[in-house]
Amino acid sequence: MSALISLKDVCKSFGGIVVADHISIDIQRGEILGLIGPNGAGKTSLFNLISGLFPVDSGTISVAGTPLDRLPLYQRARLGVARTWQHMRLFSSMSVLENLLVAPSNYPGEQIYQIIFRNKQTKTADIAIRDRAMGILKRMQLESIAHTNVNDITFGQQKLVGLARALMNDGECLLLDEPMAGVEGNAYETMKTIVREEAAAGRAVCVVEHNVSFIKDLCNSAVFMASGKILERGSVETLLSSKTLADLYFGA
Amino acid sequence: MEYLVSLAVLVGIYVILSASFNLIIGFGGLISIAHPIFFALGAYTTGLLAIHFELNPFLSVFAGGAVAFCSSVMLSLPSLRISGDYLLITSIGFQLGMLEVIKHLGFTGGASGLGNIPNVVSGSLRSAVFAVASCVIAAAVVWVIRWLLTGPYGRVISAMRDDELAFSALGRNAMMIKLALFAIGSGFAGVAGGIYAYYYQYISPDQFEILQSAMLLTMVVVGGMGSHVGPVVGAVLLLLLPQAISFLNLPPSVMAPLQGVIFTTLVIVFLFWRPQGLVAPSQHTTSKEV
Numbered sequence: 263m264s265a266l267i268s269l270k271d272v273c274k275s276f277g278g279i280v281v282a283d284h285i286s287i288d289i290q291r292g293e294i295l296g297l298i299g300p301n302g303a304g305k306t307s308l309f310n311l312i313s314g315l316f317p318v319d320s321g322t323i324s325v326a327g328t329p330l331d332r333l334p335l336y337q338r339a340r341l342g343v344a345r346t347w348q349h350m351r352l353f354s355s356m357s358v359l360e361n362l363l364v365a366p367s368n369y370p371g372e373q374i375y376q377i378i379f380r381n382k383q384t385k386t387a388d389i390a391i392r393d394r395a396m397g398i399l400k401r402m403q404l405e406s407i408a409h410t411n412v413n414d415i416t417f418g419q420q421k422l423v424g425l426a427r428a429l430m431n432d433g434e435c436l437l438l439d440e441p442m443a444g445v446e447g448n449a450y451e452t453m454k455t456i457v458r459e460e461a462a463a464g465r466a467v468c469v470v471e472h473n474v475s476f477i478k479d480l481c482n483s484a485v486f487m488a489s490g491k492i493l494e495r496g497s498v499e500t501l502l503s504s505k506t507l508a509d510l511y512f513g514a
Numbered sequence: 515m516e517y518l519v520s521l522a523v524l525v526g527i528y529v530i531l532s533a534s535f536n537l538i539i540g541f542g543g544l545i546s547i548a549h550p551i552f553f554a555l556g557a558y559t560t561g562l563l564a565i566h567f568e569l570n571p572f573l574s575v576f577a578g579g580a581v582a583f584c585s586s587v588m589l590s591l592p593s594l595r596i597s598g599d600y601l602l603i604t605s606i607g608f609q610l611g612m613l614e615v616i617k618h619l620g621f622t623g624g625a626s627g628l629g630n631i632p633n634v635v636s637g638s639l640r641s642a643v644f645a646v647a648s649c650v651i652a653a654a655v656v657w658v659i660r661w662l663l664t665g666p667y668g669r670v671i672s673a674m675r676d677d678e679l680a681f682s683a684l685g686r687n688a689m690m691i692k693l694a695l696f697a698i699g700s701g702f703a704g705v706a707g708g709i710y711a712y713y714y715q716y717i718s719p720d721q722f723e724i725l726q727s728a729m730l731l732t733m734v735v736v737g738g739m740g741s742h743v744g745p746v747v748g749a750v751l752l753l754l755l756p757q758a759i760s761f762l763n764l765p766p767s768v769m770a771p772l773q774g775v776i777f778t779t780l781v782i783v784f785l786f787w788r789p790q791g792l793v794a795p796s797q798h799t800t801s802k803e804v
Contacts, residue, residue, distance in 0.1 A: 335679075335683055336682045336683075336684075336687050339682070340685040344684075345683060351677050352677075353673045353677055353681075354677075355672055356669070356673065356676065360672075363669060364669055364673040364686065369666070369670070369686070371665065371667050372666070372667075372670050372686060372690075372691075373690060374662070374694045374698075376667075377666070384666055388665065431684050
C-alpha cells in the first residue's frame, strides 16, 4: 500500500538553524504516527513545511502521489492537508458553529459571484453544511455551546473546536499539533476517541504531543526527533525505553 | 433651506464613502487609508467624460465607478503580500503618488483642478435632485454591502480578518477575497466621486488629500468599524459637527485647523473609551439567520 502522505529527504534551515535535516516519513491511511522529541526538535516546523507556511530547501512532500512543492497554503489544504494549531488559532469574533462552517473544502459562497448569481444554491448548500457541522459538534458533545463565541468557552473545549474545524475541513491527512496540551477530563477522552475513529475511517494522522501516555494509547508507531533529525523510529514503548532518547527528552 | 439641501447631497456622498471604506477596513480588516484616491479617480473619470464626450450622466458616473473598481488592483495586489502597518504605509504612498500624477498631467487640469464640468440639472430644484439621487444611491450602497455580508460570504470575510493563516490553511483563498473587497469598496467610492463631480462642477487634487482620508477614517471609527449602520451615523455626525461650529462665527483662519483638531481628538477619544464606535457591530451576524 502506498503512503497517503510522504516526505522524502526534506531539508530546511533558517540561517544557521536546521529545523529539518533529511527527514523522510511515510504515513498510511488508518495510521496514527506520533512525533515526539524535546522542545525545538523541529516537530511543529515539520507540520509547517507540510502545510506550506514556508517552502522546503530540498526534498519532496507529496499527498496521495501529488507533490505539494511550490503550492501555496490554501491549495495544499484543498489537496487534503488538514491541521490543528498548538495555539488553536480559532476565529475569535465567531461562534463555535461558525468556526466549523468556514472549514469545508466545498464551501459554498467563498467567491462573490456565487453570492450574486447563485444565491439560492448557496443558501441550500449552506444549510447542508450547517447540519454536518452540528453532527461533528454532537460527536464531541459540544452542541450546547454551538452558538457561543469561541472566547467564552473553556480551554479544553477550544482545543476540541480546533480539532472539529480540522475534521470539517475534509482533508485526509490530519496533522494535530499538541492536541492534548492543557486538556483534561472529558475533553481528553473525547479527543482520544475521535482521533481513533477518524484514523479508522481512513485518514492518515500525525500527532505532535508531549503527553506520553496519550501517544502510548493512541499511536501505532512513533518517530523521535531532535535538532531537526529523526533519531529513531519504532513502537512508542521501544522509543521511550531507550536510555539515550529518554535522556535527550527529559534532560540527562 | 438651500443650505440644508446641499448638506444632504454631501451626506449622501459621504455615506457612500464611509460605508464602502468600512467594507475594506472594518469588515475586511485591510488597513488602507487610500480610499479618497478612488473617490478622486471616479470624480476625474466622470468629469473628463462629461466635458469631452458629453456622455449620459448615468453612464459617466458608472464609468467613474468602473475605473475606480479596476484600478483598485494597484492597491490590492500589494495587500496580498503585506498586511497591517505595512499595507497602511503602502496605501499612503499610493495615495500621495497618484495625487502627484493627477497634479502633473495636462488633461486633468493639473494642480489648479478640473473645471467647467457641464451642468446636468438646472433650475431651482437642482440641489434637491442631487440630494435625492445621492441619498438613494447611498441607501442602495449600504443595503448592497449588508446583503453581501450576511450569510456565507460575510462569514469567510470575518474568518479571514480574524486569522488569515488559519483561514488559508483551511483551503480558503484569501487573495480573491481581498481583491473583491478592494474592488467593490473602491468602485462605490468612484460612484461617489461621479456624483461629486457633477454636483460641484469643479474638482481639484487638494480635495482628495490625506485630510480627506483622516475624515473618512474618523467617520468609520466614530460610527463603528465593522457595523452596517456605524459609518452612516459617523458620516452624518461628522458632517453636521463642523456646520454646528460654523455658527460660532469664528474667523476662517481658526476654523480650518479647528476641524482637523476635532477629527483627531474624536478618533483618539473613541479609540480609548469606545473602540467599537457609536454603533457596535453585532457579534454573530451570520449564525442566527437562515
